[in-house]
Amino acid sequence: MIAELGHAALWLAAALAALQMAAGFLAVRAGEGSEIARLVRPSAVVQAALASIAFAMLLWLFAITDLSVKLVAANSHSLKPLVFKLSGAWGNHEGSMLLWVTVMSLSGGLIALAEKRLPERTMHATLAAQGLVSLGFYAFLILSSNPFERLPVPAPEGLGLNPLLQDLGLAFHPPTLYMGYVGLSVAFSFAVGALLTRQVTPDFASAMRPWVLGAWVFLTLGIVAGSFWAYYELGWGGYWFWDPVENASLMPWLAATALLHSTSVLASRDALRVWTIMLGVVAFSMSMVGTFLVRSGILTSVHAFAVDPERGSFILVLLGLFIGGALLLFALRANTINEGQRFTVTSREGALVFNNVMLSAILAIVLLGTLYPLLTEAFDVRVSVGPPYFNPVSAIFAVPMLMIMAVGPLLRWRQDRLERIRPELALFAALVLVSLIFFGFVTGVAILPLLGLALGIGLGVASFLPLRGRNLKRVPLATWGMIVAHFGIAVALIGMASESAFSKERLAAVEAGQSTQVGPWTVTLSEVMPIAGPNWTAIEGRLRASYDGGEPVMLTPQARRFWAPPQETTESALATRWNGQLYAVIGDRTPDGRWQMRLWWKPLVTLIWYGGLLVALGGALALVGRVIADIRRRRIARRIVERRMETEAMA
Amino acid sequence: MSWRVWLPLFLFAGFLGLAAYQLTQPKDDFVESGMVGEALPYFDLPAAMEGVNGAATTDFKDGTPRLLNIWASWCLPCIAEAPQLERLKEAGVPIVGIAIRDRSEDVARFLAQHGNPYTRIARDDLSEVQLAIGSSGVPETFVIDGRGIIRYQHLGDIRESDVAMLLAELEKAR
Secondary structure, eight states, rough: OOHHHHHHHHHHHHHHHHHHHHHHHHHHOOOOTTTTTTHHHHHHHHHHHHHHHHHHHHHHHHHOTTTTBBHHHOOOOTTTTTTHHHHHHSSSSSHHHHHHHHHHHHHOOOOHHHSSSOOOOHHHHHHHHHHHHHHHHHHHHHHOOOTOBSSEEEEEEESSSOOOOOOHHHHHHHHHHHHHHHHHHHHHHHHHHHHHHHHOOHHHHHHHHHHEEEHHHHHHHHHHHHHHHHHHHSSOOSSOOOOOOHHHHHHOOOOOOHHHHHHHHHHHOOHHHHHHHHHHHHHHHHHHHHHHHHHOOSSSSSOHHHOOOOHHHHHHHHIIIIIIIHHHHHHHHGGSSOOOOOSSSSSSHHHHHHHHHHHHHHHHHHHHHHHHHHHTTTTTTOOOOOOOHHHHHHHHHHHHHHHHHGGGGSSSOOOOGGGGOOOHHHHHHHHHHHHHHHIIIIIIOOHHHHHHHHHHHHHHTTTTGTTTTTOGGSHHHHHHHHHHHHHHHHHHHHHHHHHHHHHHEEEEEEEOOOOOEEETTEEEEEEEEEEEEEEEEEEEEHHHHEEOOOSSSEEOOOOEEEEEEEEEEEEEEEEEETTTTEEEEEEEEEEEOOEEEEEEEEEEHHHHHHHHHHHHHHHHHHHHHHHHHHHHHHHHHHHHHHHHHHHHHHH | OOOOGGGGHEEEEEEEHHHHHHHHHOOOOOOOOTTTTTTTTEEOOSSTTSSSSSSSSSGGOOOOOOOEEEEEETOHHHHHHHHHHHHHTTTTEEEEEESSSOOOOHHHHHHHHOOOSSSSEETTTSSHHHHHOOOSSEEEEEEEEEOOOOEEEEEEEOOOOOOHHHHHHHHHHH
């Protein structure tokens, strides 16, 4: 009964999405006062309620482990802890798609209830576009991935008791990325609505901005978490592999970053109209292209997903419909949209435009590198594109971008002179030059990490310069957000550069009781103990690692030996300090009775993820700042209206 | 400006065409083992449930050709091939089963329901043997000659029409 209720709610929600779409498009033609126009907002709200009911039913099914439902039987188990039963509801293809449409319809409902800035016609067009996108996903759910499908015979027990998948990180990583994708879909709907009604205005940008900001924060968190998991769990010591699935999450982030900045220009300066619309379409298309590449399995990746060509085709059709349609609309309408306000090259807009172009170029490079194997495979040539392409080629655009990033926020809108900010420019240039000379000549670092270090240090300081001469208490929260986010980029950059420039590696063969050095660490092998697991035996090294002669910490790397067939794996051990990480692996025994050890000292490597978190924090600050400012503005506007009515009544 | 606004649409159409083309291309789901013609890699696996024997490489070196069947109780095509395995057993073929990532109670339930054609059933909890002999999925069936050399690999479930061919391969391996 619960499953049927959920299934019915899903169908009804789909019907309301269709109503929302049809009524919205008709209302755009019929005009504001028409009968049909009154249907648009309520249908979005009811749709949100119905989708929430469907998702609640799915949660309920998982909570009580109803094994007559195929999805529950395949992904859950009666003995799982409740939190993993519930997270199991979205830890699979069908459930995650339901989560997607639920969040999407909730966003639609929220816009329908709260967004009053835009002309009503534009809102109708926006909600119509949102209805169309939702309808596509409902169709996908109902026709090819129904989460409420019953089994003809209930299963005696569920299949999902794999302890590997009972991990809190894994439970919350996918929804985080989904929130990001959904936020971009809302931005897409706004862009389409604005194009349809030719209302590309600063109001449109302010209405869209919180969604872009929110999406961007979630995408940032998703990427940071994924990268840290890969570093820590896979034990290869790397944090980014330019794998297609990683790129699929990076591309929407790059597009969203560009969109975020051009939205700001449009909101405050009424410039970059066409460009912002274009980016709104591109950002959402990147998240759909990413989903398609991951789910259809047409690219080879180290990540294994439940790959299904039929679902891939479905997503491709949706992609063609939504993005193709939006790009067609763009091509037809772009010429009729005014470019907006003009500005000079040396202005904040100028800097933002420059960085937008750089970000787009990096996006193009990543997209090309990701799709290139797909292209060559069509001609029966198999290639693999990796770091030797991505790192240097994206650096060509990243280096000027980072320089402008340091300077841009110091410039005034519309028109400025570089002479005005000469002291700040000199400080930034001096920091970069001194770091270049110091690290380049004194310590001898390779070119890319050298540039990364110098620009990271310069940018780290420069990101606080916009505060100069201002009363700190009166700096808006959104500005703090920008400063924190830019500083976070600098921090992450220093972490990456430092990891590749200063990592020390040590391969040593030692006897029990002997010591070896790696960087500032003295590592002593106290003893080697044999231990046994369910289907393996291992030797476990007990290492006492002391930093600069300080209090030693214990590390226990293992070399596991599976006996059938004879196969060895290594389990690394980590010691984290504020200034870096020691990464230890133990290997074979040499004929003369010594043990091989492999040690890495990775200075400042943790800055990569702390920087990423700062970036997300900056985005969150900006979001909160914008929303609070908006609420305040509304309250004032309401008060003005009230007062006017009072005076009118008095008169 | 006029022609440039069409550029994104054309690029996107190109991507769409490429992706659609790649989707229609048949995927190479069947990965043939490079181990055919080689000796069985060394293994010694425990029994998959109580009351049966585990399997080791040495079991294949007594001069009799055997079938090595990679299967699992959670695998649906394995149910489909059960009657064919039964027929091969009736034809006097010794079949060694290796259950991949399985549990003994599930193995017992499967065999009670669909019959037990195996002379030995071992468990491979980490797909180690499966990977070592170059099998990429379940079910797969290998013909092993009397000296422990892999002679033939059959990918996917054994259909009715495959039984005679497998018997012929076993004859060749004799």
